[in-house]
């Protein structure tokens with residue numbers, strides 16, 4: 161399809177540029193995953209939505225969706241107060257044994273990933289609001305739509321989204337400097353959340369442009385349904401994957417077999433997040 165090809169070309173150009181400019185630091189996959197979602201989404205934007213995105217992000221140092229995809233996490237360092245205020249926006253916790261969403265119970269005052277996707281979407285779509293406010297809304301949406309598709313960001317176990325599920329991972333992938341103290345004799349002491357944020361994807365050793373191109377090609381033929389604009393349904397869908405797809409391993413010891421068995425699911429979630437993010441932005445920016 162010509163539209164798809166144009167999108168792919170744009171995607172590759174978008175991705176190649178930062179890759180050429182930057183050295184290749186060992187980025188946390190949480191960063192790489194968010195950038196993948198954003199780049200795949202940007203390739204699916206309508207011309208109108210794309211020009212609005214360009215206008216809103218004009219002041220950014222890397223004015224693309226991928227360039228702002230980790231801003232909401234980066235607040236932890238750049239603006240600690242803002243991060244504290246928004247930390248609960250990155251996830252939703254369901255009670256044990258259910259994935260059904262009850263806003264008053266699971267999302268008091270809208271301070272969870274579902275409530276904030278709805279709130280930031282309304283801000284982005286409202287052209288009467290100041291550009292700076294709509295810019296922040298766009299940056300939150302790019303990030304939070306990625307987060308809500310990571311199954312451990314919409315969990316129903318009392319372990320802080322797998323952060324409390326300790327794992328010994330046999331891997332030859334050396335961790336980043338800050339984590340090297342936990343890497344002994346080829347075994348990484350980590351937790352399930354980190355395995356999903358980093359190791360599932362980093363273990364492919366694909367570059368960001370290479371990975372995005374591969375997932376972008378697959379998106380063209382994917383049959384995964386996306387026609388839902390309801391973030392509560394997205395979160396419930398993520399939560400149900402925990403049991404349906406055995407995201408929690410039986411043992412706390414794991415190796416590449418776990419990574420290989422779960423990677424297709426993680427990649428599917430990245431593609432689904434990208435398509436839903438594109439639909440959300442196209443609807444918010446293209447319909448007025």
Ligand SMILES: [Zn+2]
Pocket residue numbers: 232233250303307
């Ligand atoms: Zn996050």
